[in-house]
Amino acid sequence: MTVNVVLPLPLDQAYTYRVPEALVGAAQAGARVLVPFRNRRLTGIIVGEGPAAETLDFDVKAVLDVLDDVPVCTEGLLDLTKWIADYYVCPWGEALKAVLPAGTTVETEHRLTRTDAAPDAWADHEVGRTVLEDLAAHGETTLAAVRKRVGPAVPLALIRRMAADDVVAVETTLSDERVAPKTETHLRFAPAFQHKDAPDDLIEQLRGNKQRAVVRALAGFRAEGTPEPRRTDVMERADASYSTVRSLVEKGMLELVEKEVMRSPLDDLPAPDPPPDHDLLPAQQDALDAVTDAVDAHRYGTFLLHGITGSGKTEVYIRALQAVRARGRTGIILVPEIALTPQTVQRFRAHFGDEIAVLHSQMNMGERYDAWRRLRTGEAAIAIGPRSAVLAPLEDLGLIVVDEEHEASYKQFDPAPRYHARDVAVMRAHRADAVCILGSATPSLESTMNARWGKYERLELPERVPDASGKTAALPDVRVLDLALQRKKHQLDGALADPLREAIRTRVDRGEQTILLQNRRGYAPVLECEDCGWAPECQSCSVSLTLHRHDGGEQLRCHYCGYAARVPRQCPECGGRDIHQIGTGTQRVEAELEEVVPDATILRMDRDTTREKHGHHDLLRRFENGADILLGTQMIAKGLDFSRVTLVGVVDADVGLLFPDFRAEERTFQLLTQVAGRAGRTRELAGEVILQTRNPDHMALRYAQEHDYEGFAEEALAERRELGYPPFGHVATVEFRGPDEDRVERLAENWTEQLRQHAGPAGVMGPEPAFIQRVKKQHRYRTLLKVRGGSPGPLQTALRRTRDAHGAPPNGYHVAVDVDTQDVL
DNA sequence: AGCACGCCGACT
């Protein structure tokens, strides 16, 4: 018997392996296998039965091992990844890799050790010397680890030659699976001592006090209904050490049992309160009925749930999911970024408890693996998480919810597959005869058009949900502050104009809360020499360094690679001492607020303050407990619901408009509408929103001010239609990356040239240097592809043909194909 | 991807 195996490499083909007699039973489609491949060993996935070995004109190698008894990949997921590979023009192996939890692949590994031999011969070999230095600094490591630190250009051949010289030792082994079920040791009486009176007999027979205490403790646990308690619990109760337990085990009286436990990072978060049950609004009920009808009919359908902020979308998701669970089927909830939507996640946990497996971007490998395993074994029936949760290993899927479906974070970029989780969700639901709900207050223009074209069914929630007293909060008043005008009136000194300052002051005095959005972190985004215009740039990226303040000190930091530098006192170009701080980040706003409202409690929430595991959670809890102001980047704009927030301020509404991206105004409109929705959720306290801008007439601001989604969509769609941009066409980009600028450019020219020949009806623009030309010392070029009409087929065909014709780029150079690009930069 | 092979220029 043979099987076809797909490997997690950018190879567009399956390889056939013979299955030894002993492994035939386990070798099912979807299972991981360890296979020989050239001169290494890799973990691959069986995708199906292969042709008979005799019919093949090459030597068929044998599978070395089957690594799963239950296949990691269900039949449905196998198909889905094939679709992803076809649609997003990526190798099947890369798409398959996305469904495997991290750390579950085994492969050949080269372990390196430095020997005592004097490395004289390698002192002037540059790479060789660097490797030896790295080895000296890190002790024993693997070749992969060395490459990660030193750079990819460390050939195995070089290591072999160094080994021949005896300056290093190489051992080639298989890596361990880096994740495994976590076990705990439990304790029980040995079979001969399990009868009721055994403990008393034992206590009589034993001499040591500690040993008796252990037996007594274990008997106590048994009496409480825990016949196999954790070893550590017994030791603690008996105040005994492990050696006491061990001697009892050696005497054959007790036994140790290894039990699997699940690591769950949410255990240390407080369990949410059970929610009050209340009636749905008519619109919510209608939406729910439409969804449950489809669920009942076991029929595919995608519903675009367009509900204004505060209209109770989550309640509809929850009830729909209850209906699905009542029929014994499973569900997936996608949220844009789980750390940012703790309130949504907690509401699901309150309703579904242990049925939910939360997949969290801040979870470690073991925790993710456990969550994944609970889903795979059916122990959990609902997955909630960010985009990768769309590939959760669930069977008999009934519902996929995509919350805030317009969010750009649903598009994966690096590594491949570059899929859009919303579109994969629709496709997965379709193949599973399941229902998909796309929810948003500001749907993407794509989804709005798909609803108009009848591909999705549109459901509207036009009203906010009333509170317990029956009052409904009105949408907040939105005031646009023209900064140019403010300056003229001498009402602008710093980042916050006087009217916004006054509004904040009033809220603090009244004990109400304020949310302030400034979509840039750090203190000042740019420094500039007043005399010659010099501005500090990152040495690895073509971006200016951002000034950060911390504990009284200052530092320059690159937001792309993390490079940090000291703040120059003097311009290195002209020696000038007048170095100005230009622009405003969250830290600078924070400093200004401390002067404006010195008595207020201010919480700053951005990537710098939420780095720790429960950072978001802690900050939000402190805000809930009554801080005055929550200031932050766009992470504060989503899904937060605090009843005492009566003011939302946007320090600079124009930040997103500066990007040369056809989606810039859509993004800005969405962000402003979302953040405005955080205000006035209290029923008795009216909300106010203040937007500061230098473009008061910009359409995105105008429509956000009026809460006019339809108006915005009309105008934006007309423009997209004219230009043939999505949803009236498709775009794809090809990004070229590598260490040498000229070579990247040549590669890009070459590739694009061939692409033009295969383009057919598609338009090819470029190549040109990327918006940010250099990131982490990699130069970047970019080519844009565009086609009118509903099908991305011509783009995909052109990309596939070009990739096949062009072959692999040179070592160290990358060609990244991205279909349905979100950031066209 | 990662590696071997094989081709060229510049050094002992």
Next chain:
DNA sequence: GTCGGCGTGCTC
């Protein structure tokens, strides 16, 4: 002559 750069082709 050979070391090491880089393009090319292959992995069941």
